Amino acid sequence: MAFEPPRRLVRALGESAPDGDGWLERLPEAVERAVASRELAVERVQVPGGRSSLVMLVRRPDGTPAVLKLAPPRARPESERAALAHWGGLGAVQLLEPAVTEGVLVLERLHPDVSVRSLPEAKALLEAAGTLRRLWVEPPGDHVFETVAERTARQAAVMRGASAEVAGLVDAALAAREELVAAPPEQRLLHGTFRQSKVLAGERMPWLAVGPDPVVGECAFDLARLVRDRVEDLIASPSGAATTRRRVKRLAESLDVDQERLRGWTLFRAVESGVRALRVGRPKDGELLLEFAGWL
Numbered sequence: 001m002a003f004e005p006p007r008r009l010v011r012a013l014g015e016s017a018p019d020g021d022g023w024l025e026r027l028p029e030a031v032e033r034a035v036a037s038r039e040l041a042v043e044r045v046q047v048p049g050g051r052s053s054l055v056m057l058v059r060r061p062d063g064t065p066a067v068l069k070l071a072p073p074r075a076r077p078e079s080e081r082a083a084l085a086h087w088g089g090l091g092a093v094q095l096l097e098p099a100v101t102e103g104v105l106v107l108e109r110l111h112p113d114v115s116v117r118s119l120p121e122a123k124a125l126l127e128a129a130g131t132l133r134r135l136w137v138e139p140p141g142d143h144v145f146e147t148v149a150e151r152t153a154r155q156a157a158v159m160r161g162a163s164a165e166v167a168g169l170v171d172a173a174l175a176a177r178e179e180l181v182a183a184p185p186e187q188r189l190l191h192g193t194f195r196q197s198k199v200l201a202g203e204r205m206p207w208l209a210v211g212p213d214p215v216v217g218e219c220a221f222d223l224a225r226l227v228r229d230r231v232e233d234l235i236a237s238p239s240g241a242a243t244t245r246r247r248v249k250r251l252a253e254s255l256d257v258d259q260e261r262l263r264g265w266t267l268f269r270a271v272e273s274g275v276r277a278l279r280v281g282r283p284k285d286g287e288l289l290l291e292f293a294g295w296l
Helices: 007-016 023-038 077-087 121-135 148-159 164-182 219-227 231-236 240-254 259-279 283-294
Strands: 041-045 054-059 065-070 104-108 111-115 188-190 199-201 207-209 215-217
Touching: 007 023, 023 054, 023 065, 023 104, 077 104, 077 188, 121 199, 121 207, 121 219, 121 240, 148 164, 148 215, 148 259, 164 259, 164 283, 188 219, 215 219, 219 240, 219 259, 231 240, 231 283, 240 259, 259 283
Parallel strands: none
Antiparallel strands: 041 054, 054 065, 065 104, 111 199, 188 215, 199 207
């Protein structure tokens, strides 16, 4: 099957690929096997698509529209499968194929080009927050999901090697993390990488979440990424800092999350993302995120 992986995917995977990784080179063959074994009819590759997986719009043998998703092991697709199975379609896209084929997911087809990001900002935040609330459930008793403490410990170890220019922000973010992981208020199954673009229009429900990188921990961690949505607009606005502080307050109150814990996780996640962007050669993104973090 002849196709070109989206440039966005190639660029993002190139930033994070370990030495000797050949997943992109093997991808055409993996797609061929996944399509043939399921007798799928391919409509198109979703572009620009995601940063960690190939998404294809397909039809199953009975004509049902679906999505075929292939992801490398470092994107933790089996963890995504387990979370989607646990949510069972409540607030999230539905898993259509429970049988496990490593790195391959067959999912309910949503409207891939219509996310809540297309709505006016206030409405988008409201709809996104409502979707996120439905995902915060008790994790399975025998779960093997990564915890917030484990994930952020890995991230913190890398952050400590950041340049001296950002040392003040990094120190503040690391201190906030230490305090937050010491006494989490609850343990819930979280989306892990939630933002407006991860909420798509659906048929069963108006909005459903896609693309989780699930983790178990406190709800404020999950909500923190939503605070900085449309960060470019925030930075460009003369009232960006005040808008950010109001957003933290409004989201914390609407979802019954402690405001200071939300602020702390927003700081940590913004600094971590900013430092990572600088490290992989995306200085503009890194500078935006670190400027945003300075407001917190």
